[in-house]
Amino acid sequence: MKNSTAIAIGGFDGMHIGHQQLFKEMGENGTIVVIETGYANLTPKKERENFSNFSILYLNLENIRHLDGEGFVSLLQSKFPKLKKIVVGYDFHFGKHRKYSFDDLKILFSGEVKVVDEVTLKGDSVHSHKIRAKIQIGDIKGANNFLGHNYTIRGHHITGQGIGKKELVATINIETEGFLVPKEGVYVSLTRIDDEEHYHPSVSFIGHRVTTDGSFAIESHILDGEVVCDTKASISFISFIRDNKKFDSIQELKQAIKKDINIALNKLKILAL
Template sequence: MALSKVNAIAIGGFDGMHVGHQRLFDALGENGAIVVIETGYANLTPGSEREHYTHYPIVYYALDDIRHLEGEAFVAMLRERFPHLRKIVVGYDFHFGKNRRYSHANLGELFEGEIKVIDQVCIENDSVHSHKIRSKIQIGDLSGANRFLGHNYTIKGSVIKGQGIGKTDLVPTINLECPGYLLPYEGVYAALTRLDAEEHFHPSVVFVGHRVTTDGSYAVESHILGENIGSCERGSISFVKFLRKNQKFESLEALKKAIDDDILNARRELLHLSL
């Protein structure tokens, strides 16, 4: 859709594109667009990754480029970008302009069209915020994070060379380097892995953390369950559930036994999913 046709916008940081953000998008209507104020700290859906979680076009503004604007200049900027703008949707805690001194109440004074303010969204009496999702991911509560997100937490990256003992002594894995993303708590997860441009996911068991039993290096590695995977350049991992903490084993044999148990547990967790 051409931006010239846009008559409604939702404004925010929108890192995560979680269920609270989606409530704002639901108020846009047919000719809506999303305005992302990019702080540089987004690590749930960094950069254009947000575009995978909406059908609306997204326009990005770097916070450093607009943080000096007074309220009138901020609204003028939006009107210039969206000449047919009639409606602005924001969250209840939205602030903007120089020193964040303007709120949605000021926006209503500066903008002649409709201002739609969305109240906080709660799940099980807990308000949904990106910082809470980050906290859940950092303690391994991927089930809780996914519930707030409305989708599985997903990281993406380039396939890199591993330590080389997976295929020979343990199980074959795909190793990823995922810059820009918040990485989960160190441990083992039931997950879904997508390779290159594939449309489908592979049931997987994923390890995130330091290889304390072997070389001590940090790794994000996925073992695809029951499949032989050839070479690939890119991959994405969608975390479903935390299985166990990272731990050191006395031997490769003990590690292999733990991995076999992880595979069984991952299969059990992923069995009900329609892939």
């Protein structure tokens, strides 16, 4: 990082296609500077590192929010002594009470300041808060289009209710922390087990098990064979299949799961073409 000549500054929750435009402006010798607000839930904490090859420096907002413009630029120059270029978005503000904008940055910093215009997709501006809204209503396709990658949550493996393997289908159950959990329902997904490099085709359920014990679950059924999960799993969401629903019997639930599996298999087959 000390040798970086360019940096891109922002919150960068989601590492979406708008953020990627900023990263492209840095050139090869760049570092991403994340201002960590504590509100990131699309790519919480160091999850951002899964979506960029650039090194990342994290600055906690609480530790720098008191700085004036000169103090902020001095901090950046102390972290990056060879700094020649700063890349920010059109809505970037910094300093105490967010008083300073990119216009002030151009005055305070002697090098180049590149301001990236608003990024749009099919006429709609790309923002993290819009991605969150899409995920919360189950519009996974829309969220993924804005992200430029599949929305993914990660968690620790936990023991399920035990009904699945005996009476329904075997699932891998996870407990996640810090991630925005999608709307309750059933999804076409890809699931990565432990430290495997590849993802398995899967059907995932999020929600309260209203037909059985009523408990909340995040669980994934692997479609290409039974696998054993030791400690952790990642679920990447492809598309929404249906809402969570209470069935009158285990048999009805079983039939619905069969339909979900067929839908997922067809969807994933199409994606593979």
